[in-house]
Amino acid sequence: MSGIWARYNAMLEAQPLLTKALTSLVGFTAGDVLAQAFVEGDDKPYDVMRTIRLGSFGFLVHGTTGHYFYGFLDSKMPGTKPVTVASKVFIDQTIWNPIFGLMFFGYLNVMEGKSLKEYQDKIQADLKTAVMGSWAVWVPAHTINFAFIPPSQRLLYINSIQIGYNVFLSFLGNKKVPEDETKEL
Numbered sequence: 001m002s003g004i005w006a007r008y009n010a011m012l013e014a015q016p017l018l019t020k021a022l023t024s025l026v027g028f029t030a031g032d033v034l035a036q037a038f039v040e041g042d043d044k045p046y047d048v049m050r051t052i053r054l055g056s057f058g059f060l061v062h063g064t065t066g067h068y069f070y071g072f073l074d075s076k077m078p079g080t081k082p083v084t085v086a087s088k089v090f091i092d093q094t095i096w097n098p099i100f101g102l103m104f105f106g107y108l109n110v111m112e113g114k115s116l117k118e119y120q121d122k123i124q125a126d127l128k129t130a131v132m133g134s135w136a137v138w139v140p141a142h143t144i145n146f147a148f149i150p151p152s153q154r155l156l157y158i159n160s161i162q163i164g165y166n167v168f169l170s171f172l173g174n175k176k177v178p179e180d181e182t183k184e185l
Contacts, residue, residue, distance in 0.1 A: 012152055020155040021063030027159035028058030031166020039171050053111045054170055061103055062162075066155050069096055074151045085146040092142050093135060101130045108173050118177075125177045130169070137165050 012019045032054040036046055073091065077084050105127065109119040141161050149157045 008156075009152075012156075016152070017064060017067050020067045021059045023156055023159045024058035024063030024066065024162075025055050026058070027162045028062060028166055029055035030163045032170040034163070035167040035170035039167055050170075050174060053108060054166070054173070056111070057104065057107045058159075061107055062100075063155065065100075065103070066158065070151070070154050074154075080147050082147075085143060088146045089139055089142045093139060097131050097134050097138070098127065101127045101134075104130070104169065104173060121177045126172050126175065130172055133168060133172075134165075137161065 008019070029051055032051045036044075036050070073088055077088055102123065105122050106119060109122065141158070145154055145157055
């Protein structure tokens with residue numbers, strides 16, 4: 001196990017962006033596989049394309065934007081004092097979290113060939129749920145993250161928690177928007 005950890009750290013040192021993108025690929029893929037296996041009904045067949053969409057989101061969007069966002073946050077607010085940690089968690093959850101939700105639903109919308117109207121309906125129906133659902137997981141997780149996890153390891157830590165959270169995101173991202181909800185808006 002120490003050999004795998006050493007290789008991961010060597011890759012993280014040599015190619016941090018690629019390593020974080022690959023880590024997010026694994027996290028989002030695993031989260032969707034778990035969602036389809038244990039959360040979705042048994043009557044639905046496994047959707048390989050859905051897993052590819054979620055995994056590619058992890059690779060192309062989550063890993064890369066996370067690398068830059070958390071690097072930027074750490075450069076502007078270094079340290080682990082309680083006020084610094086609380087400020088980072090606040091910024092993450094009030095600014096980054098909604099932006100992340102927009103990117104997540106937008107990416108799925110584009111990859112599924114849906115219209116702008118369908119994207120707007122999805123945002124109206126599920127963005128608030130995604131953001132507020134995130135608070136239960138990510139406020140305590142990021143408090144630990146910003147206080148105790150070295151900056152280079154943050155995305156790995158996030159992705160280890162993200163696997164479980166991705167079960168929720170995968171379910172929410174693939175939930176159909178009820179017709180009556182879109183007509184009311």
